[in-house]
Amino acid sequence: MTKTLRYIKPYGGTVALGLILKFFGSVAELFLPLLLKWIIDGVAANEALNSDQKLRWTLIFGGLMLVCAAVALLGNIFANRLTVKSSGRMTHDLRYDLFKKTCYLNSAQVDGFGVPSLISRLTSDSYYVNQMVARTLRLGVRAPILILGGLILAFTQDAVLACVLLACVPLVGVTVFFITRKSIPVFFEVQRKQDEMVRRTQENVTGVRVIKALAKGEYEVGKFEDVTGDLAATEFRANRMMSLSNPLATLILNLGLVVLIAVGAACHSSSGTVLEFLQFFTIILNAMIALTKIFVVISRGSASASRIESVLDMDTAETIQNCPAGDSRYKIEFRDVSFSYNGVENNLNNVNFAICGGQTLGIIGATGSGKSTIINLLMHFYDVNSGQIFVDGRDVRNYPAAELRTKFGAAFQNDFLMAATVRENVDYGRNLSDEQINRAIDCAQAREFIDGLDGGLEFDLAQKANNLSGGQKQRLLIARALAASPEIIILDDSSSALDYATDAALRKALAREYASSAKVIVAQRISSVKHADLILVLDDGNVIGAGTHEQLLETCGEYKLIYTTQMGAGGEEY
Helix, strand or coil: CHHHHHHHHHHHHHHHHHHHHHHHHHHHHHHHHHHHHHHHHHHHCCCCCCHHHHHHHHHHHHHHHHHHHHHHHHHHHHHHHHHHHHHHHHHHHHHHHHHHHHHHCCHHHHHHHCHHHHHHHHHHHHHHHHHHHHHHHHHHCHHHHHHHHHHHHHHHHCHHHHHHHHHHHHHHHHHHHHHHHHHHHHHHHHHHHHHHHHHHHHHHHHCHHHHHHCCCHHHHHHHHHHHHHHHHHHHHHHHHHHCCHHHHHHHHHHHHHHHHHHHHHHCCCCHHHHHHHHHHHHHHHHHHHHHHHHHHHHHHHHHHHHHHHHHHCCCCCCCCCCCCCCCCCCCEEEEEEEECCCCCCCCEEEEEEEECCCCEEEEEECCCCCHHHHHHHHCCCCCCCEEEEEECCEEHHHCCHHHHHCCEEEEECCCCCCCCEHHHHHHCCCCCCHHHHHHHHHHCCCHHHHHCCCCHHHCECCHHHCCCCHHHHHHHHHHHHHCCCCCEEEEECCCCCCCHHHHHHHHHHHHHHCCCCEEEEEECCHHHCCCCCEEEEEECCEEEEEECHHHHHHHCHHHHHHHHHHHCCCCCCC
C-alpha cells in the first residue's frame, strides 16, 4: 500500500493545512467539558458569588463554549473540504497512472490479469482507495487527538475516573485489530468476485444481439444471478465480520460508562466532575467508533491498493535485444518459429516462410489453427518461444515497439470503432492529410456508403458503430489500416463481411495503390487469398501446405478440399 499512498505526497501542503485545521478544531472540542465543569462547579455551585456574578460568569463561560464549538465546527468543515480536494486529486493521478500502465502492458501481462479485472481495478478499486484516504484524513487524525487529548485532560482533573477511561481504550483497540486482521483476506475475495461480475456484464453487453437472437435472456439472467449472489454472499461475510467492531466497541465503552458513574458516586465526585467525565466519555466513545469505521474502510482500501499496485509494479520497460540479423532481401521472414500461449502446448510449430516487399502472403486454415497467432508474433505482441521473426532483416526483438509498429497498418476481425466522426476513426489521432484519408477510403471501397451518410466524413458514429452494418464497419477498419501508407498491411479476417465483388475490388485496389507494401491477408475463404504470392495452410499450429494457389491445388489435399467446398467442382464462386 506504500506505493499507492505516495500519490498523496504532491498535495502534502493541502493535507498539512487540513490537519492543522483538524487539530485546532479537535482541541477546541476538548475544552467544552472543562468549560461545562467550571460553569457547574465554579459558578453555579459557588456560594461566594451572588446571582449577578453567577450570571456574568455563566455568560462568559457559555460564550467561550460557543467560540470553541464554532472553532470545532468551522475547523472540521474546512479541513474536510481540503481532505476531499486532496484525496480527489490523488485518485485522479492514481487512475491516470494505472490507465497509462495498463496501456503499456504487453499482451501476456493483460492475459494474466484479464480485462475484467483491469477494469475493476481502474474503477471500483481506485474508488475504495479514495474512500480510505479521504476518511482516514478526516477521521483518522481527529479521533486520535480526541482520544489522547481527552485522556490527558481527564488525568489532570481526576486520576481515578481517568483510569476507568484508560482501561476501555486498549480493550476496544484489541477487538478492532483482530476483527480487521480476519476481514482483509475476505475483502480480497470480494474483489475477485467483483472481477467475475464485471466479466459477466461485459460478455452480456457485448453479446446482447446474440442473446436476443437465441432468446436466452432468462438463461443469462440466471447466470448473472449466480455470480452476483456469490459476490453478495462473500461481501455479506466480510461486512458481517467487520460489523462486529462497532457493537463490541460500543458495548465496552458503555460498560465503562456505567463503571465511571459508579466510581464517581463512590468517590463522592462533584456533579461538575461527573458531567465533565461523561462528556469526555462521549467524546472518546464517538472517536473510538469513528476509528472502527476507519478500520473497515482501511480493510477494503488496503485490499484494493494491493490489487492496484500489482499492476503498477509490472515491468513494462522495453527490452531491446541484440539478436542475429536475417536476410535483408525479405520484408518478412519466419525461421523455425514455435510459440505457446500457456507454456504447455504449442500453438505454432516450426513455422518457416519469407516474402519480399510488394508481395502478398495469404494465410488460411480452420478456426484455432494459428492464423492470428502468426500476426500477434509478427507485430511482437508476444515473444516467440523459439526461432526468429525478421522485418527488413532485423529481428522484431531488436526494434523499439514504436518503431516496429509504425511499419504496420492492421485491421483485425474484432477491432473497435470509437463513438466519434468517420474522419476521426480513420485518422485515429495521427494528423493525416485529407489526401491520405480519401485515398484509404477509396481503396477500402468505403467511398460509396460514406458519401451517403449525413455529413460524410463528419458523420458521428454511435458507440461501437452500431449505426453501421458489419460490412461498413470492416471497410472503415481497413481504411484506418491503410491511411498512413504502411510498409506492411495486415488484414486479419477483416473482409469476412464483404461480398465477393467488394472483396475482389478491394484486392485489386490494394495491388494498385499500395503496390510496394507487403500484404498479409488472413482469411477463411479461398477467394481472398488465391492471388497471393505465397499461401500458408495451417492446421493445429502446423504449416501443412505452402505455395501458390496452383501449387497447393496439386500438393495440399486440405487446401483442395477447402477450394472444392467453397468454389464448387467447377471452380465458380457461389
